[in-house]
Amino acid sequence: MKNLEVVLSTKRLQKYFYEPIKFKVLDDVTFQSYRGEFLTLVGKSGSGKSTLLYCLSTMDTRYEGELNILGENVTGKKTDYLAEIRNHHIGFVFQFHYLLPEFTCLKNVMIPALKLGNRSYEEVEEKAYQKLEMLGLKEQALKPASKLSGGQQQRVSIARALINDPQLIMCDEPTGNLDSKNTQIVFDIFKQLSQEYNQTIIAVTHDNDFAKASDRTIELADGKIISHHKLFETSESE
Amino acid sequence: MKLSINNDIALTHIVTRKKQTFVAALGVTIGVAIYLFMNSLSSGFTNFSRDNIFQSNAHIKIYKSDELSKPLQENPKAITVIHNPQITTTSKTIINPQALLYRVKQEPYITNAVVQVDFVAFYNRGKTQIKGSGNGVNMLEYSNMFNTNKYMVAGSIQDLQGNLNGIIIGKGIAEKLSLGLGDNITVSSSYGVSKVLRIVGIFNMGNSLMDDSKSFVNISTAQQFLKENASFVTTIYANTLDADKTLGFVEKLQSLTEYRVEDWQTTNADVISGDKTRRAMMGAISLSILLVASFGIYNILSATITQKINDIAILKAMGFKGGDVIKIFVSEAFIMGIIGTVIGLCCGAILITIMSKVYMGPPVGYFPIKIEPKLFAQSFILGIFITFCAGYFPARKAANVDPVEIFRK
Ligand SMILES: Nc1ncnc2c1ncn2[C@@H]1O[C@H](COP(=O)(O)OP(=O)(O)O)[C@@H](O)[C@H]1O
Numbered sequence A: 001m002k003n004l005e006v007v008l009s010t011k012r013l014q015k016y017f018y019e020p021i022k023f024k025v026l027d028d029v030t031f032q033s034y035r036g037e038f039l040t041l042v043g044k045s046g047s048g049k050s051t052l053l054y055c056l057s058t059m060d061t062r063y064e065g066e067l068n069i070l071g072e073n074v075t076g077k078k079t080d081y082l083a084e085i086r087n088h089h090i091g092f093v094f095q096f097h098y099l100l101p102e103f104t105c106l107k108n109v110m111i112p113a114l115k116l117g118n119r120s121y122e123e124v125e126e127k128a129y130q131k132l133e134m135l136g137l138k139e140q141a142l143k144p145a146s147k148l149s150g151g152q153q154q155r156v157s158i159a160r161a162l163i164n165d166p167q168l169i170m171c172d173e174p175t176g177n178l179d180s181k182n183t184q185i186v187f188d189i190f191k192q193l194s195q196e197y198n199q200t201i202i203a204v205t206h207d208n209d210f211a212k213a214s215d216r217t218i219e220l221a222d223g224k225i226i227s228h229h230k231l232f233e234t235s236e237s238e
Numbered sequence B: 001m002k003l004s005i006n007n008d009i010a011l012t013h014i015v016t017r018k019k020q021t022f023v024a025a026l027g028v029t030i031g032v033a034i035y036l037f038m039n040s041l042s043s044g045f046t047n048f049s050r051d052n053i054f055q056s057n058a059h060i061k062i063y064k065s066d067e068l069s070k071p072l073q074e075n076p077k078a079i080t081v082i083h084n085p086q087i088t089t090t091s092k093t094i095i096n097p098q099a100l101l102y103r104v105k106q107e108p109y110i111t112n113a114v115v116q117v118d119f120v121a122f123y124n125r126g127k128t129q130i131k132g133s134g135n136g137v138n139m140l141e142y143s144n145m146f147n148t149n150k151y152m153v154a155g156s157i158q159d160l161q162g163n164l165n166g167i168i169i170g171k172g173i174a175e176k177l178s179l180g181l182g183d184n185i186t187v188s189s190s191y192g193v194s195k196v197l198r199i200v201g202i203f204n205m206g207n208s209l210m211d212d213s214k215s216f217v218n219i220s221t222a223q224q225f226l227k228e229n230a231s232f233v234t235t236i237y238a239n240t241l242d243a244d245k246t247l248g249f250v251e252k253l254q255s256l257t258e259y260r261v262e263d264w265q266t267t268n269a270d271v272i273s274g275d276k277t278r279r280a281m282m283g284a285i286s287l288s289i290l291l292v293a294s295f296g297i298y299n300i301l302s303a304t305i306t307q308k309i310n311d312i313a314i315l316k317a318m319g320f321k322g323g324d325v326i327k328i329f330v331s332e333a334f335i336m337g338i339i340g341t342v343i344g345l346c347c348g349a350i351l352i353t354i355m356s357k358v359y360m361g362p363p364v365g366y367f368p369i370k371i372e373p374k375l376f377a378q379s380f381i382l383g384i385f386i387t388f389c390a391g392y393f394p395a396r397k398a399a400n401v402d403p404v405e406i407f408r409k
């Protein structure tokens, strides 16, 4: 049984959009996420999943309520400070892979670590190779990112998200553009990260199979949490 | 490669977009080259006309200026008389010039001072007559001040010293009257005095105003032309420590004498204001060209930022701060600016060198332009500064990109 160490929690998160008319996109969202948990966010299109994820990621700061990351209340912190938190503790994977096309895969993976700057260039390079190897991409390391297939690019972006060994990995529809084979690969990686490395995955998805196989699923409707499937505690005994 | 990641990204953008980099740098190159060239030209002309002025002007001259009678003579006890204003000066002489000269020389900021007797001279040969200006001087002292020695093409200034029948004339006079060294020349003055003098020297200042009209004789010879006595002096010329700070010196000298004290800027106000106008115009035009050139960098950087907005968003998501994004794009502008400016300075130097070999004909001679390190430094700093600004504004826009807005699209 894993101990339930909270790494991210929200308290009564609310958010409005004012364009074209004022409406509440997040309504009283309160939940916790734990160390080593593979959490999925589901819900109909337009239910506010992406909006919630951007708030959790610290990139969107225009919300009411409170967000805690790794025991620290980050609500209202300066944007530069939030950038440091993201650099250290949060990895991102997006539906569109957003690799920097001029750089090799290896360099793309290295960038967040070079930005963090607490390792030498050689150490970072070594580590980037390890991450690429873990994702089965060692041979592609020196190719330009734009020359890879979609599935490979998504795996490179996962390697990039992992380079600083962040406690949190956030994904917005990471498999939205992938075929079933690549979806399975990505899923297995996430499973491995949460189980073996105790990293916390928070993934938005509308792939039901993907969600079902995760540790826990939070379902949103009209910005409200309508169900908390607490699969996490039972997953060990299954 | 051990570049910081910000510089690494900037350099990669530059290298992968060679054509845009080239176009942006080319704009700066042209702007800097023209800026450097035009300012060198303007500075060359200014130096040229300044040199010209100092061929016959000292920093300060002291002379008796004309006095005008007042048109209205009010008299409370009698009838008020109105009459035409008239020059009431009877003589142009400075009274007791040697005492004044001695006093002026004692001032600490005066480096050198001479007296001079000017008269209107007519140079005759047969039926030919040229009007010009005769200058009675102590030739050695005068040459010390004006470097006349440097311009002698025949004879020497020493030969005039103490030779009351000698004269040094300009090359133009010698050519027009087809006279040479050792020949006799008949010189007359407006006072009807005529003398036959022996040519002991010919000078060529490269300035037709001087070469076609000026001559030097001894002071007492000049006094004879004017039918004046041995104490008659029209002008005292004085040089100071700094030609550009004469204003204060003029004030001090003016308190010593009632004669008119005038600095060279006042005497040559027309030339100097012409120079200033030219400098201002050339400066403004060349600066505008440089500004317009920097728009190339602005445009290309703005386009890069629009095109790379996804990259910027992902960088910010990964933890790059606004300041990092500014650094990246300002570095790009900076690299283009450095390339453009350095090539621009080289092109400017080549242009200046070519131009300085172009012969314009008398009185200017070769184009008065030369490589001035100060202007190179100025163009360099300005080129870099302008590209920095041209880069900063698009970069700031990039720094304010909200990644969430980009990811939502
Ligand atoms: N920038 C915005 N301005 C106004 N409304 C927005 C904006 N972004 C999203 N929305 C709206 O907010 C709601 C939630 O959007 P989103 O979080 O993207 O939903 P999901 O990811 O669950 O499909 C939708 O109705 C969407 O139209």
Ligand SMILES: [Mg+2]
Residues within 6 Å of the ligand: A049, A050, A051
């Ligand atoms: Mg979405």
